[in-house]
Amino acid sequence: MERTKLDIWVGIFVILGLAALFGLATKVGNLTSNNIKDTYTIYAHFENIGGLKPRAAIKAAGVVVGRVNSIIFDTEAYHAVVSIDVDNRYIFPKDTFANIYTAGLLGEQYIGLEAGGDMTNLAAGDLITQTQDAVVLEKLISQFLYNKASEEE
Numbered sequence: 001m002e003r004t005k006l007d008i009w010v011g012i013f014v015i016l017g018l019a020a021l022f023g024l025a026t027k028v029g030n031l032t033s034n035n036i037k038d039t040y041t042i043y044a045h046f047e048n049i050g051g052l053k054p055r056a057a058i059k060a061a062g063v064v065v066g067r068v069n070s071i072i073f074d075t076e077a078y079h080a081v082v083s084i085d086v087d088n089r090y091i092f093p094k095d096t097f098a099n100i101y102t103a104g105l106l107g108e109q110y111i112g113l114e115a116g117g118d119m120t121n122l123a124a125g126d127l128i129t130q131t132q133d134a135v136v137l138e139k140l141i142s143q144f145l146y147n148k149a150s151e152e153e
Contacts, residue, residue, distance in 0.1 A: 039085040040124040041069060044098045049080045050109055050134025052100055057110040058084055065090040068111065084111065084128075093118035094126070100134035109134060 046052075049071060058066035066086035074081050086092070095116030102109050122128070 038088040039066065040088060042084050042086060042122050042124070042126050042128060044082045044084060044111070044128040044131050045074070045077070046080045046082060046098075046100065046131050046133050048133040048136060049082065050100060050102075050136055051107065052082070052109045052111070052134060056108070058086060058113060059110055060090065060092070060113040060115065065113065082111070086122075091121045094120050094122055095130065096122060096128055097130045097132070098128045099132040102135070 052068065052071065054068050054070055056068040057064045058068065066084055069083040069085045071083070072081050073079075084098075092113060093116045095118040097114040097116065099112045099114065100109055101112050116130075
């Protein structure tokens with residue numbers, strides 16, 4: 001009887017551990033935080049998006065104001081077109097900057113919006129023209145090594 005009781009408690013702890021791991025995985029994968037209901041879609045072109053993924057956060061001043069809807073490759077201009085869903089509560093000027101940043105230890109990437117000073121605002125379907133690509137660590141290392149090698153010659 002005592003062995004059966006111990007097995008039941010172990011089973012309960014295993015189930016709780018698996019539930020905690022599932023909750024952590026959904027939190028890390030941005031599957032739980034979806035307070036955004038009514039949105040408008042804007043677009044941005046990037047030469048390199050790094051590890052940016054659909055459903056990545058769109059932040060302004062550290063506040064999540066939207067999500068990445070989709071990412072496609074434009075075969076004519078050879079750049080990535082990112083579709084961004086922004087909550088209707090937030091309005092940004094036409095000269096807003098869109099930068100790809102990396103956050104956290106896991107290297108999760110998000111788009112940071114920095115508002116400009118234009119008097120007209122972005123509307124649904126508009127394009128953010130001022131963008132900054134993701135910083136790719138491998139590219140920085142290769143440039144550093146190339147510069148060091150050229151200095152020695």
